[in-house]
Amino acid sequence: MPNTQFIAVLYMIMSMVSYQISASFAKQLMTVLDPFSVVTLRLCFAAIMIIVMFRSWKILKRLPYLQWRHLLLYSASVCLMNVLFYASLGRLPQGIAVGLEFLGPLALALLSVQRRSDLVWVLLAIAGIALMVPWQQATEHNFSFLGAAFALGAGCCWASYIYFGQKVARQNIGMHGLSIAISLSAAVLLPISLWHNPDAVLNTQYWKPALLIALLATAIPYALDLLALRQLSKLSYGTLSSLSPAIAAIAGMLLLKEHITFWQSLALLCIMTASVGVTFRAARKPAPETS
Template sequence: MAASTGMNMSTNRTGLRAAGYVFVGALGIQASSAISSTMFSDLGSPAVSSIRLLIAAVVLLLVLRPRVRGISVRQWFNIAAFGAAMAAMNMLLYASIERLPLGIAVTLDFLGPAAVALVLSRRIREAIWALAALAGVVLIAGPGGYFDLSGFLFGLGAGFCFALYTVFAEKVGKADDDSIATLALSVAFAAVLSAPFGIPQITSVSAPQWSMLALSGLIGVALPYVVDTLAAKLSSARVIGTLFAIDPAVGSLVGWVALGEQLNALALTGIALIMVTGAVVAWTTASTSTRADTGSRRGSPRPSTADHASALDPGDPAPSTAGRV
């Protein structure tokens, strides 16, 4: 009994850590977006997105020093796909933010990982929580909000790339024990893909703007992608996809505080619903995974790797992602 209780506490802490990593990443991304939006009129959103990726890639490569030998073809594919997804997601999201309020753009962006959580849910309860998160997103967007066709299309495109990001974050995060360093290769790949949009504008960047771009790259790219990968090592794509529901909440709050975007009662209700949903999913999924894994040791069929993944202790080796998602 004591051992079982200890295991439950350990896996619950693991789920809460995953939620904490996602929150830190969300705060960094939305604060970075607010900073970056002040440079859109001078440099354009594509250039701002590209240059901050370049800065983040250089920092991550210097700090993490990833190995390039011994990486399989499958791993290179996942690294490249992750990088392509993050490059496209950043470019499209910033194009949407250039045309829409931050909270609305981030809400559209969230629809991608929310769809992943719904599609990959294997239990009715998890699907219900994903739907609850979507309900919160709808409340944040609210009736009578802003509408710009190109802004909405860019936001939905970012959401599609965010869905791919959610899946490949898990694949890269659980590929090996050196996945955090490997992340630098994905960011570098993203920077190379977006470079044609940023390099032509480099001579137009002023000294104060370089400082802002550096800060934006560190808190909006380097930090979030590291903590997102850590979260992916502790959980599965469907759980992380639901936890990303915190992004619209944080985006709306940052938009209100930093950019003066007003929040109505419906938006505040949506924020509360999403916050509760993220916390409950992180807590209950870890507990369910522990019970399923315990049952398998008692002679019942072994649970799938996806179910077992969310019960991983950080000291345990990450499982192979082959055949998953």
């Protein structure tokens, strides 16, 4: 049903907007905390919020019967994606880090192409990302190849998050799959952070901003992503993900009066065209691919 496809696209857009709003808060918090502590606080608070929101204690009786292979791989993808991306942000300009990370979902979309007509939208999205990212900053003396490796790793984990997120979304456990993934991620990171930097994690003055980041960057977008992945294919999701840097650029222009160059305007046009094209392509299909 076409309406379900458009609703799924709307979920994705809302998810990306929420995540972009959270970025400014996370950036401020990272001026006083290390990235690993920020990720830990974010996921710990997100786990509490999601468990309460979705009353995930109801899933306890079904735990022995779940497909744990997919759930564990999905959880690992969530955990590593967050850790690696925040690590890259601490070493790279944000535009470079975001651009490199987006190679993951776009590569997955490219590998998921089954018709030549679909290839057009993916290549448009790739062109848009290439034009949007400030690659000239990569020549600066403070460019970190380790940061670039972290960003590329985060992109690979993002592709894995999409792939296994689809499988988790089809286990018919609702949002409880997200509760399990976030809780496992928090359980892994918390003892490491308590050993690495206990003062940061236990200092209550950081809890309020971390709580807001958890809501905007984890609880809301990940829940919306799972809803979207029920209806969208890997091709559609990967291509539509390219809207995120475009949303960030438009927000900067409207809210912060930031200047958008000619090439970035052309990038926005490419990304918007690709997103519209893949949306209408998805709407013509009765169901998403299951591979």
